[in-house]
Amino acid sequence: MKVETKAEEIQNSFETKTRNLGRGKYGRILKMAHTPTREEYKKTCYIAALGMIVIGAVGFAIMWVMTYLPNYF
Helix, strand or coil: CCHHHHHHHHHHHHHHHHCCCCCCCCHHHHHHCCCCCHHHHHHHHHHHHHHHHHHHHHHHHHHHHHHHHHHHC
16 A cells, blocks of 8 residues: 555545534534633733742651651651
């Protein structure tokens, strides 16, 4: 089988699978999806950064306790 024929079959298969993408069970989600506004993006970044800081602080506290506390007992 030629490479061109195989590539065409793969492309046709992909196109038939994605042809009804906007209609099925995911159609409503795709219609509701939109690009976030600048304000939504800022809030998302702020919440993600706050979560990273909290998780980092918890990890640092656990490391500190595991490193320095056993020396006192």
